[in-house]
Amino acid sequence: QKEVEQNSGPLSVPEGAIASLNCTYSDRGSQSFFWYRQYSGKSPELIMFIYSNGDKEDGRFTAQLNKASQYVSLLIRDSQPSDSATYLCAVRGGYNFGNEKLTFGTGTRLTIIP
Amino acid sequence: ETGVTQTPRHLVMGMTNKKSLKCEQHLGHNAMYWYKQSAKKPLELMFVYSLEERVENNSVPSRFSPECPNSSHLFLHLHTLQPEDSALYLCASSQDYPLTGTSYEQYFGPGTRLTVT
Numbered sequence: 001q002k003e004v005e006q007n008s009g010p011l012s013v014p015e016g017a018i019a020s021l022n023c024t025y026s027d028r029g030s031q032s033f034f035w036y037r038q039y040s041g042k043s044p045e046l047i048m049f050i051y052s053n054g055d056k057e058d059g060r061f062t063a064q065l066n067k068a069s070q071y072v073s074l075l076i077r078d079s080q081p082s083d084s085a086t087y088l089c090a091v092r093g094g095y096n097f098g099n100e101k102l103t104f105g106t107g108t109r110l111t112i113i114p
Numbered sequence: 115e116t117g118v119t120q121t122p123r124h125l126v127m128g129m130t131n132k133k134s135l136k137c138e139q140h141l142g143h144n145a146m147y148w149y150k151q152s153a154k155k156p157l158e159l160m161f162v163y164s165l166e167e168r169v170e171n172n173s174v175p176s177r178f179s180p181e182c183p184n185s186s187h188l189f190l191h192l193h194t195l196q197p198e199d200s201a202l203y204l205c206a207s208s209q210d211y212p213l214t215g216t217s218y219e220q221y222f223g224p225g226t227r228l229t230v231t
Contacts, residue, residue: 004156034219043204043222044157088157101170102220104157 003027004091006105015114019076023089023105026070033065033072034090037083038107044088048074079112086110116140118223120205126229129195135226137188137205145210146188147220148180151202163188164210195230202227 005024013019021035032051036044050056050063050072062075072091076083086107093101118139127133139146148160162170163182177199179191188205206220 032218036222043202043225046219046221049219090157101159101162102157106154106156 003103004089004105006087006089006108008106009109010111011108012111012113013079015079015081015112017079019079019083019110019112021074021076021087021089021108021110023072023074023091024070025072025089025091025103027091027093027103028067028070030067030070030091030093032092033063034092034102035061035063035074036088036090036104038086038088040085076110081112081114084110084112118205118207118221120203120223120226122226123224124227124229126231127192127195128231129197131195132191132193134192135190135203135205135228137190137223139186139188139205139207139221139223141207141209141221143207143209143221144185145208146182146185147206147208148188148190149204149206149222151204151225157204161190192228195228197230200228200230 003026035048037047038044048061048063050065053065053067056063060077064073086109088107089105090102121136145164147162150158150160159172160174161180166182166185177194181189202225204225205223208220209218
């Protein structure tokens with residue numbers, strides 16, 4: 001079983017619509033959750049992180065966390081062509097003294113259609 | 115320079131060569147990481163340094179050798195690589211809080227695209 005699972009896509013969304021990206025994880029002890037955006041040929045860029053159950057909003061982005069269901073999602077409102085990228089979900093496991101390990105999913109490729 | 119920088123950005127090397135990748139972070143962080151990213155696979159953690167001490171080595175082959183001389187610099191020394199080692203190598207940094215055993219978000223450098231011929 002994969003530790004962090006994402007639908008690889010591609011996910012196609014019309015410009016201006018809401019893009020919904022989903023991620024599930026297997027480690028119930030996971031503490032924090034991150035969404036990275038990666039443009040083709042570029043390195044991952046942190047766009048959101050969430051530590052507590054519920055929603056966290058930052059501009060057009062909303063991260064949603066449900067630890068009971070081991071599920072984290074990213075919503076992108078008013079999608080723009082510049083949002084077309086691969087979105088990586090990363091999960092930090094239980095506390096390891098002096099060390100943090102992020103486990104990444106394979107990413108979901110999002111395409112915004114003008 | 116800001117953020118996390120990596121050099122070189124592209125590297126082509128033969129299987130008998132020896133080369134080094136360099137990473138430098140300008141964020142005041144105390145933990146640094148090497149990741150490998152291959153096509154269609156998740157990011158793979160290779161090495162973690164926290165407070166300049168290596169704390170994790172995910173069973174990486176010995177042909178990869180890390181070095182962390184201080185909290186701002188990280189190297190990955192390469193020798194006798196195989197074609198399957200061709201990938202994007204990413205460096206990241208974060209701020210560790212050893213007393214609580216936590217650290218926060220990781221920031222990535224632009225990566226080195228490595229091709230082994």
